[in-house]
Amino acid sequence: MDEVGQSRPAGTLINTPDITPDELQLAVRNHSMPLEALRYDITPVGLHYLLIHFDIPVVDASSYELSVGGHVRRQLRLSIDELMARPSTTLAVTLECAGNGRARLHPRPMSQPWLCEAVGTAEWTGTPLAPILEEAGVLDGAVDVVFTGLDRGVQGGVDQHYERSLSLEDAVRAEVLLAYAINGRPLPPQHGFPMRLIVPGWYGMAHVKWLRAITVIDQPFAGYQQARAYHHRMSDGDSGAPVATILPRALMVPPGVPDFMSRTRFVEPSTQVIEGRAWSGRGTIVSVDLSADGGASWMPTTLHDPRSPYAWCGWTCEWDATRPGEYELCVRAGDAAGNVQPLDQSWNVEGVENNAVQRVRVVVGSLADRQVPADSR
């Protein structure tokens, strides 16, 4: 429909590995975390992943008000100063997009084409939500708490502000925050200035940015992003299971140096310390294993303590890369709830909750002598 090609409907399944112009438009707007940024325990602003459904709204903090209402005894209207004057908590939280890994599915669901880097960990500062709901006085019969953002657009044929809900039970968990700072600084526009929701352990769609209203309702929320999007469905007719907490995933910093175009890695023969991060929203990470042969054999890595129960943990592993040759490194995490990453794609209609293991192609050999493959010239 534009000069670069033919539009295809969102949600269409694509049978080629090639990416349509519409997918590219999303890929250039939305930012992945370059994998070498896994070196940072706390992701610097500008390297954290970003998925912005519509446009980043312009918000004037001086006139900003958060409304809290619906099925409550009294409506509240809170300015940013009032929110910041309340008790504050700072918590390191790993956020990951529910669609992370989508672009590696086959057939591929037409949406934001993430490879595997839609993740980041930040220190969020904010005020807990539960006491605010308590002040508003949630009435008997309350079911869901709806969070409405200032961002607006059309998706699935529906003109909407971005809205998601939590059950009342999830909403009053102690770790759920209304956050106004990231890594010790005010939120930048792209992370939800002046105020966003943080729901530790959940995929990114729950952490509503540019939050303008919190509404308690006495029936299940039926909004587009809750009832239609973000479900693990095996066919169009399948009602599916809603996406919620994050499945385990480990990622490594690709070793050596990259080829610009193919991102193939070149490593001088040596012992390499491979490092990375692993996380799960469903339980503590209990194992991270590394394979240098594409998943045929595995060795354990050493796990390091995370900053918080909701943040990724570091891991390190020595890899004997003294023998020249081509290798496929893989890494696989498991959590205390018994979830382990699959070797193969976990296909579904929307391409959500795909946590297949990362694979990195590495060529061990002397860079000085090496004839670089023709495909990277």
Place this chain on the structure above:
Amino acid sequence: MDEVGQSRPAGTLINTPDITPDELQLAVRNHSMPLEALRYDITPVGLHYLLIHFDIPVVDASSYELSVGGHVRRQLRLSIDELMARPSTTLAVTLECAGNGRARLHPRPMSQPWLCEAVGTAEWTGTPLAPILEEAGVLDGAVDVVFTGLDRGVQGGVDQHYERSLSLEDAVRAEVLLAYAINGRPLPPQHGFPMRLIVPGWYGMAHVKWLRAITVIDQPFAGYQQARAYHHRMSDGDSGAPVATILPRALMVPPGVPDFMSRTRFVEPSTQVIEGRAWSGRGTIVSVDLSADGGASWMPTTLHDPRSPYAWCGWTCEWDATRPGEYELCVRAGDAAGNVQPLDQSWNVEGVENNAVQRVRVVVGSLADRQVPADSR
């Protein structure tokens, strides 16, 4: 060559609008500026465009030293504290990737597939380069000044640290800075921590990040990024013209609200104030014209003063969007040197210096009544 598809050589020409898996890998690593961020005179960190050829290197500022040597009377070694103790300048500078617009070319050169958003404007603080070269004492016969980064990788079959040069004449221009801060804060890793070159008016490839060495040489620099890459060539055999200063370009903030997938814009019938930015490295912007009919007719916009001679200027224009229908908005800038943006692509082998006008599809109509096109469901 990897699990998502077939690798094709960098520089290959691609005849379909679809994007290969290798191009997608670059698109997810490298960040565009979402177009609504044109609202900010100074781009917030995290929204400025990023092109990182290899990996972001890890640098320990406490042991960092910049060496200045080669064809000079005395070598200098400068710590970050010594560099920061020197006279400082703060300057608003618009940076744009030389390959901006590449993904809209046909056939498309295989490299980073930018649409049109590879741009940003920051306030850079640093110390001028010229007095440092004066202290080192450039010897007679000096030709080029080579800037070497700490980032390393393989490109075009060549294992290299990222390196670019300037002629001695360009290097000693007063506005050329060794920058250690962006928007009043230390450089984040992705912008070249702890020190980078800023060459106002030039495309991004000149602004070497993670700068570790400055070397004066008595012959033209023949490094890969200078002599092979970044040339405007019409065929493989053409030696071409080196890429240098930025051609004019204007971009608009797309009006109304977007469709998630197609990014088509929906506008309620009304008078719209269209706003955006325009810049050129070759002369002051003297005209920005807006078209609502795909370039058939044009109306002038109002230009606003830029923050510096090297920063974009704002522009605004009222658009009578009261009549429902479909429109293609275009915007076109011209500079004082007589350069005007072309309506059509400016094709070349590498896909550099392409400054064809931006085109934005807008549907004017009531969002409440509107049947959203089937292609965005």
